[in-house]
Amino acid sequence: MWVYIDKISEHVDKEVTIKGWLYNIRSSGKLMFPEFRDGTGLIQGVVSKKSVSEQVWDDFGKLTQESSVIVTGTVTKHPKKENVYELQVSGLEVVSVAEPYPITPKEHGVDFLADRRHLWLRSPRQASIMRVRNEILQSIRDYMYANGFILFDAPIFTPNACEGTSTLFSTDYFDLGKAYLSQSGQLYAESGALALGKVYTLGPTFRAENSMTRRHITEFWMMEPEMAYFDIDDDMDMIEDFLTYVVQRVIKNKKSELDYLSRDLSKLEKVVKPFPRITYDEAVEILKKKDVPLIRKTANGEEHIRPFPWGEDFGAPHEEAIVEDFDKPVMVHRWPAEAKAFYMKRDPENPKLALGVDVLAPEGFGEIIGGSQREDNLQYLEERIKEHGLPMSEFEWYLDLRRYGSVPHSGFGLGIERMVSWICNLEHIREAIPFARRPNRIRP
């Protein structure tokens, strides 16, 4: 009977067949210990010369790493290890003998591995990350479905920029001039919210930023909910409820993967609502108290260091300083309007502030969510578009959403790969997606 390795414990003392690949092999004279993988996990086989045919013994001797094999044997408990199973091999069918495999169970550099990403994904660590990513995406979909959200896919070809054209990839679009790859589905999601109440988009987005950091890729997946009649506080309520569900479900269902990745689960277990909510003003106070300055470098390399001034956006050192006293995601809300996007609603109590919220992940994983209550007043929105120098004609359809039954509404965007990096405790975001796209890499 063909079984998968992750279900092997259900077949102890029975004869089963595994279809997979040889991950590694150790031998000790008349004994061989091949390790098989089948996509669901790893299992060690035991091949004894006296209990298999000469043909099987010889065939095993010829196998190379990553050769594809169909093996038959009896499942037994490991003689020394608790909850570990072995396969006492009786039969072997060699599907294909692999050429010498470049990725060994030894150390490799990141560039070497990135060049072979299509093979690197077979390693247990990368496979574990992909399983956690799958669980994150599935729990997002389940949460949204259970809470009445409609999946509302936004287009990837767009004619306009959501927040300026400098960070957009462009391509020719027939006789209509340039099309841009979407950097956010938000504006479309807003139209969905006014049509369907609660919607979300989930798909790839693109940023042509030459950002060579461990937190950036040029093509990343984003989940963007948009809710009619939600104000900024409703938005934050949903964020903490949603994040709590996803994190707690992933640690419940993917414990063995997270253990393999050496993830400290006690830190994730603390991620339950409510989350701390601090205003931008309070965050700036923290930075002043901790003496975290703003450092700006000029073109000729000079550094200008000054106390953190009100109005600036936070950089990586500031985010870390704000987050380090908390063991949960921190929601920073009510930002200086100048530094934020045109579509954010101003705080009625202080027009210098925008009703935006950034969620900073614990342990220095940075911003995973950016959201806001949207400007629902037609005149104000037109003024913002002018102030930001954006072409009014491109936003006529968006302004229609304010002309015809405008309502208060809010939403946010969650970066999937940042979420995966945080939950898996990854050094670098390049491991959080099957094929990371970065400014210096588009292959494989």
Added chain:
RNA sequence: UCGAAGAUAGCUCAAUGGUGGAGCAUUCGGCUGUUAACCGAAGGGUUGCGGGUUCGAGUCCCGCUCUUCGAGCCA
């Protein structure tokens, strides 16, 4: 885009300006409980590219290319 570090065997790394090595991988041999198994042997090199200094350059100098890490921008 800016700053720092780096590029030597298939991989990960050594090598005072003076005959380029090791571990792993590969091939061959040994071993009945191995866990990145171990032991023995063999093969494997235009030291990123171009120029310069020197009796002599992997090593020092200049230029270029690429990579990594950090900053900015952001999710």
